[in-house]
Amino acid sequence: MKYTNEYYLQKAEQNTPPLFYSTAQAEKTVRIEEDSNAFFGYAATPAGAPPEVVRTGDSFVLDFERHCVGRLSFRVWDDGRYIDAPVRLKLKFGEVPYEIARDHSTYHGSLCPSWLTEEIINVDMIGTVSLPRRYSFRYLEVTVVATPRPTRLSEFTVVCETSADESKLTPLPAGTDSQLVEIDRVAAATLRDCMQSAYEDGPKRDRRLWSGDLYLQALTDQVLFDNSMLARRCLYLFAACEEENRYLPGCLYQYPTLSFDYEMDISDYAMLFCTALADYYAHTKDAETAKDLFPVVKRQMQISIDSMDENGVITPPKSWNGGFIDWAPKLQHITPVQGVMLYALHRLIPLAEALGETETATLWKQSAARATKAAQTVLFSKEKDAFVNAYDQYQYSVQAQTWMILGGVIGGEDGKRVLTKALQSADSVKPVTPYMNHYLVAAMLELGMKDEALAHIKGYWGEMVKHGADTFWEVFVKGQPDVSPYNDVSMHSFCHAWSCSASYFIRKYFLA
Ligand code: RAM
Numbered sequence: 001m002k003y004t005n006e007y008y009l010q011k012a013e014q015n016t017p018p019l020f021y022s023t024a025q026a027e028k029t030v031r032i033e034e035d036s037n038a039f040f041g042y043a044a045t046p047a048g049a050p051p052e053v054v055r056t057g058d059s060f061v062l063d064f065e066r067h068c069v070g071r072l073s074f075r076v077w078d079d080g081r082y083i084d085a086p087v088r089l090k091l092k093f094g095e096v097p098y099e100i101a102r103d104h105s106t107y108h109g110s111l112c113p114s115w116l117t118e119e120i121i122n123v124d125m126i127g128t129v130s131l132p133r134r135y136s137f138r139y140l141e142v143t144v145v146a147t148p149r150p151t152r153l154s155e156f157t158v159v160c161e162t163s164a165d166e167s168k169l170t171p172l173p174a175g176t177d178s179q180l181v182e183i184d185r186v187a188a189a190t191l192r193d194c195m196q197s198a199y200e201d202g203p204k205r206d207r208r209l210w211s212g213d214l215y216l217q218a219l220t221d222q223v224l225f226d227n228s229m230l231a232r233r234c235l236y237l238f239a240a241c242e243e244e245n246r247y248l249p250g251c252l253y254q255y256p257t258l259s260f261d262y263e264m265d266i267s268d269y270a271m272l273f274c275t276a277l278a279d280y281y282a283h284t285k286d287a288e289t290a291k292d293l294f295p296v297v298k299r300q301m302q303i304s305i306d307s308m309d310e311n312g313v314i315t316p317p318k319s320w321n322g323g324f325i326d327w328a329p330k331l332q333h334i335t336p337v338q339g340v341m342l343y344a345l346h347r348l349i350p351l352a353e354a355l356g357e358t359e360t361a362t363l364w365k366q367s368a369a370r371a372t373k374a375a376q377t378v379l380f381s382k383e384k385d386a387f388v389n390a391y392d393q394y395q396y397s398v399q400a401q402t403w404m405i406l407g408g409v410i411g412g413e414d415g416k417r418v419l420t421k422a423l424q425s426a427d428s429v430k431p432v433t434p435y436m437n438h439y440l441v442a443a444m445l446e447l448g449m450k451d452e453a454l455a456h457i458k459g460y461w462g463e464m465v466k467h468g469a470d471t472f473w474e475v476f477v478k479g480q481p482d483v484s485p486y487n488d489v490s491m492h493s494f495c496h497a498w499s500c501s502a503s504y505f506i507r508k509y510f511l512a
Contacts, residue, residue, distance in 0.1 A: 062141075069136045
């Protein structure tokens with residue numbers, strides 16, 4: 001049976017943040033057409049005001065002109081008369097034009113197609129229709145499947161929900177590079193729409209709290225809306241799911257009651273949960289919460305420490321292939337996960353010291369020294385001048401080099417050389433998610449490669465903006481619109497938590 005720590009759960013509930021509401025009304029329609037210049041092959045062009053009267057077979061696409069997460073309502077009326085038969089409507093929601101254009105019956109992905117957002121509704125009476133579900137979208141295709149006579153549809157309105165207090169968002173200083181201003185705007189919208197009663201990974205689909213996503217969201221939130229109550233809630237929620245001698249689940253559901261799947265334990269995510277507490281404390285100086293959660297962090301890190309083999313290399317459990325790290329196909333995980341462990345330990349040692357946990361700090365220092373030595377010797381190939389090894393079946397990946405840098409295994413000119421070579425090599429595995437691209441930029445900054453980091457932010461997140469992103473996407477590989485961990489792009493979330501961190505870099509390192 002799954003055990004929930006009631007004390008931590010109660011703490012999480014006490015930290016449920018208030019939601020803020022705003023209204024968006026669709027005044028315009030668009031035509032969604034094939035466009036070879038558009039990243040996913042379809043673009044939206046203005047098509048005037050919504051029709052006043054609709055008949056069976058009519059269809060139009062409303063444009064709410066911003067990404068919305070919230071509830072939809074609209075009016076159905078016909079000059080005051082009764083409706084002779086229900087008005088049957090098909091509603092199809094899209095975060096990007098492609099989702100509207102895509103015929104859902106051709107879906108061939110690995111996740112359940114019920115995530116694809118569409119409804120058929122029957123309206124029995126004239127008046128305001130309010131849909132109970134929460135949607136995540138900018139575009140809404142309305143198709144009149146059947147109506148007994150010409151009918152009027154109007155006032156399509158979304159009440160948007162978020163736990164982000166937008167009044168806290170400080171504008172970037174005058175003189176900031178205009179491309180960075182744009183990237184920051186899109187990143188802030190991404191985080192805003194993923195901030196609900198927890199940091200959701202993507203409001204279109206899972207609506208789950210994932211620890212890897214949480215880590216980047218909480219970090220980015222510090223420089224945007226600064227909702228430390230939400231960060232606290234999320235940390236407590238994960239703590240409530242701890243089971244003895246097992247990594248925390250990588251994700252959890254808040255409703256109807258806290259639930260999770262132990263098979264979803266992800267070693268790197270569990271360690272990033274720990275790191276999130278260190279960052280939370282460094283930002284808030286909230287020693288009460290840090291002390292409260294420290295025992296969980298200590299036990300979680302101990303699982304990794306205990307799993308080091310005779311060489312000092314981590315042996316993560318086989319679930320999630322030993323770790324997540326990135327969605328790059330067939331990615332090997334040992335070296336990057338070793339880097340995550342070191343990254344976590346280096347951030348957690350100051351936390352332990354600040355909380356007076358000196359014994360733990362000493363143990364962590366010794367463990368870090370052992371893991372570093374192992375990484376420098378067994379995980380590094382002198383011949384290849386890269387972190388390529390038998391543990392990872394000699395796979396050469398940017399992910400491994402990046403995490404070794406972030407873990408402090410290699411630095412300075414050596415780090416620059418190793419990373420640059422991996423990025424330039426035609427044979428190396430490259431990052432596919434904004435999540436992994438975050439760590440790549442972090443590694444560049446760690447090495448003092450500020451120009452390269454800036455160029456990467458502009459060339460990666462900036463490229464999505466150029467492709468018309470209102471919010472940042474779950475997966476993005478330049479020039480490869482078909483890359484999909486789910487084997488079908490229509491399943492992607494186009495407002496994805498782990499993609500919001502460009503703002504963190506911009507606001508922390510690149511302000512004018
Ligand atoms: C997907 C989601 C989520 C991520 C996991 C590992 O389901 O994109 O954000 O954390 O994978």
